[in-house]
Amino acid sequence: xxxxxxxxxxxxxxxxxxxxxxxxxxxxxxxxxxxxxxxxxxxxxxxxxxxxxxxxxxxxxxxxxxxxxxxxxxxxx
Numbered sequence: 001x002x003x004x005x006x007x008x009x010x011x012x013x014x015x016x017x018x019x020x021x022x023x024x025x026x027x028x029x030x031x032x033x034x035x036x037x038x039x040x041x042x043x044x045x046x047x048x049x050x051x052x053x054x055x056x057x058x059x060x061x062x063x064x065x066x067x068x069x070x071x072x073x074x075x076x077x
Contacts, residue, residue: 006072014075021071029065033058 009015036058043051067073 016073016075018068018071018073021069023069026065026069029061029068033061033065036061 006015010017036054040051040054040058043054064074
């Protein structure tokens with residue numbers, strides 16, 4: 001994502017700058033994603049829908065971790 005897109009999200013109040021990146025949250029989000037990733041293969045054999053839901057959650061947590069590592073968070077809405 002380029003700076004222009006970030007500035008637009010900030011202007012629209014969809015993104016907020018954090019005072020300092022919360023690396024403890026980043027670590028927890030990534031650890032949870034890694035744990036869930038191990039479960040996706042198991043879920044595929046049992047419940048494909050659950051596997052896709054879990055994969056989506058992993059992508060969401062990982063993206064959130066990346067945003068927080070760069071000092072950003074989604075706005076409260």
